[in-house]
Amino acid sequence: MTRTKVGISIQGTSIYLDDRTVVLSEAIARRWKVPSNQSMILRFGSAKQDVKVVTAATSNSLRFNPILATKIGIHQGAQLNIHYRQNVGTLSIGPLIGVMVSRVYSSSHDRPFGAITAFCKEMTDACERYGAVVCFFPPGEMQANASSISAYAYANGSWSKKTFPIPNVIYNRLTSRKYENLPNVQQFLKDAKARYGTEVFNEKYLNKTEVFEALRKDSSLHGYLPESYLFKNYQMLKSMASRHPVLFLKPITGSLGKGIIRIRREPGDVYTCHYTNLTGVRKQTFPSLSAVFQAISGKLKTQRYQLQQGLDLITTDGRSIDFRSLVQRGAKGEWAITSIVGRIAGSQHFVSNLARGGSLTNVVGALAKTPFSSATRVSVTARLRKASIDIAKGIEAQIPSHFGELGIDLAVDKMGKVWLLEVNSKPSKDDNTPLNNEKKIRPSVKQLVQYAKFLAKI
Template structure:
C-alpha cells in the first residue's frame, strides 16, 4: 500500500486559513491528485469535515486552523498517514488509535496511568514513528451513542485530556473483567463497531474452559492439549486421578498463578495438595481422594476451576520451567511470533509467574539444563514456535472474537513434547520485557501500532 506521511501544522495567522480551509504541500496534492479550491471531505477517526484544499510549496505538511484542530483532537507536530480517495472525494488522515485502560490517576502528572504509564508513552513513540495518533481512556469516559471521546494523549512533553472523534481502531487493555463487563463499556464497544466501523481487538478476556473447549474442536490441535475439563464433581476427580498421578486445579478466570492447586497421588491411598497463596505454597496431606474433595468443596462454591492433567515438565536446578510466547498480528494482519521466553519457577513454587518469584530466561537458556541432546533442543525450540502459531490460529478460527495479540503459555515434558497450559488475551506489558533494559520501543509495541494501521487501511 502506498503511504504518505504528513506533519500536522496548526496555524491561524493566514488571512485565508479559516476552519474550512487547509493548506497541503503541492507535491502531496499532486501525488494523490487532490483537487485544490474545491470542497472535499476530510476524515480523522469518525470525524468528517468539509474543507477546501489550498496548496503551498511546503514540504510534507498539512496546515489546519486551531479551531478545527481542537475540534477533532489534532496537535501541532503530529505525524500522520494521508490518502485521498477520488471516487469519494475524501482526504483521510490517521489512523487514530484508542486504547481502553482501567484507570487514570489525574493527580499524578508523572504516572497518570499507574504501572502502564511507560507502556502508554512507548505506544505514543511508536505512533510517532509509524504515523498515527494514540489516545487513552478509562471506562467512565465510555458512553452509548458517543460521537466524541474525552481521552488522554501525550504531546509537547506532557499528558493532557482532549476531545477526540471515535477512533479508527480500539485496543482493549482493560485489566479487569469487572470493568470489561460494565454495561456502558459493552454498549460503547457495540456502538463504535456498528456506527463508526471501528475495529476493536482483544475485545474480551478468555477463560481457561472456553479456550480448551474451543481448541478441542480442531483435531489438528489435540496433540497440544492436556486432558482438561471444567471441574464439576467428585466422579470427575476420581476418574482423572485414576489416569494421572498429578492433577492441577486452576481458577478459570485466574491470572498470575493465583489460586492454583496441585494434587499428587502418594503411595497407598494418600494424596498431597499444594495450594498457592500470596505468601508462597501451603502443603496439606490427605488420607484419601474423598478427603481431598471434601477439603475443596468449599472453594468450588465461590470459584470455578479447570481440572487439568499434570505434566512431567523439564526443570532447571529442580524448578519447573515453562514458556510464554507472545504472538501478534502485524503490518500485514498475519500472526507472527514476537518473542518466546523461558520462565523458571521460584524455589518452593510450582508456578513460574514472575509475581510468584519466577525468573525469565531465553529459550536456549531454559533448555540448556534439560537432559536433551543439542539436536533435541533445536527440535523442541522449533516445536514451541509451531505450537504458538497453531494455537493462535486455532483461537482465531474457533472463538468468534477479534484478537491482535495473545500470550500463549506452553510447557515441554521430559520426552520433549510441547503442551498448552493456557492462553491469555491480556498479556502483561511488563512480563515480556526483553532480557535487556534499553529504553527503546519494544518490537511488541511496534507490532500493535502496525496492526492497528493495517486495520484502519493506512
C-alpha cells in the same frame, strides 16, 4: 498500501486558511493526485468535514485553521499518515488509536496510568514514529451514542486530557472483567463499531474452559491439549485421578498463578495437595482422594475451576520450566511470534509466574538446563514456534472475538512434547522484554501500532 507521513500544523486564519480550507504540501498533493481548490471530505477517526484543499510549497505538512482543528479533534504537532481515495473524494489522516485503560490517577502527573504509564509513553513514541496518534481513556469516559471522547495524550513533555473523535481502532487493555462488562463500556464499543466502523481488538478476556473447549473442536490441535474439563463433581475428580498421577485445579478466570491447587497421588494411595498463596506453597497430605475432596470442596464452591491433567515437565534443580510466547498480528494482519521466553518456577513454588518468584530466560537458556541433546533442543524450539502459531490461529477460528495479540503459555514434557497450559488475551507489557531507557521501541509495541494501521487502512 503506500503511506505518506505529514506533520500537522495549526495556524491562525489567513487569506488561504479558514475553517473550511486546509493547506497541503504541493509534493504530497502531486503524489496522491489530490485535486486543488475542490471540495472533498476530510476524515480523522469518526470526524468528517467538507473542506477545500489548497497547495503550497511547504515540506510535508498539512495546515489547519484552529476552528477546523477543534471541530475534528486534531491537535498541534501530530505526525500522521495521509491517504486520498479519489473514487469517494475522501482525504483520510490518521490513524487515531484509542487504548482502553482501567484507571487514571489524575493527581499523579508523572504516572497517570500507574504501572502501565511507561508502556503508554512507549506506545505514544511508536505512534509518532509510524504516523499515528494514540489516546488513552478509562471506563468512566465511555458513553452510549458518543461522537467524541475525552482522553489522555502525551505532548510537549506532559500528559493532558483532550477531546478526540471516536478512534479508528480501539485496543482493549482493561485489566478486569468487571470493567470490561460494564454496561456503558459494552454499549460504547457496540456503538463505535456500528456507527463508525471502529475496529476493536483484544475485545475480551478468555477463560480457561472457553479456550480448551474451543480448541478441542479442531482435531489438528488435540496433540497440544492436556486432558482438561470444567470441574463439576467428585466423580470427575475420581475419574481423572485414575488416569493421571498429578492433577491441577485452576480458577478459570485466575491469573498470576493465584489459587492453583496441585493434587499428587503418592505411593500407598495417599495424596498430597499443594496450594499457591502469597508467601509460597502450603502442603497437606490426605489418606484418600475423598479426603482431598472434602478438604477443598469449600474452595470449589466459591469459584469455577478447570481440572487439568498434570504433566511431567522439564525442570532445572527441581524447578519446573515453561514458556510464554507472545504472538501478535502485524502490518499485514498475519499472526507472527514476537518473542518466546522461558520461565523457571521460584524455589518455593510450582508455578512459574514472575509474581510468584519465577525468573525469565531465553528459550536457548531454558533448554540448556535440561538433559536434551542439542538436536532435540533445536527440534523442541521449532515445535514451540509451530504450536504458538497453530494455537493463535485456532483461537481466531473457534472463538468469535477479535484478538490482535495473545500470550500463549506452553510447556515441554521430558519426552520433548509441547503442551498448551493457557492462553492470555491481556498479556503483560512488562513480561517479555524489559522496558529500557534508551527510547528504543520494543518489537511488541511496534507490532501493536502496525496492526492498528493495517486495520484502519490509512
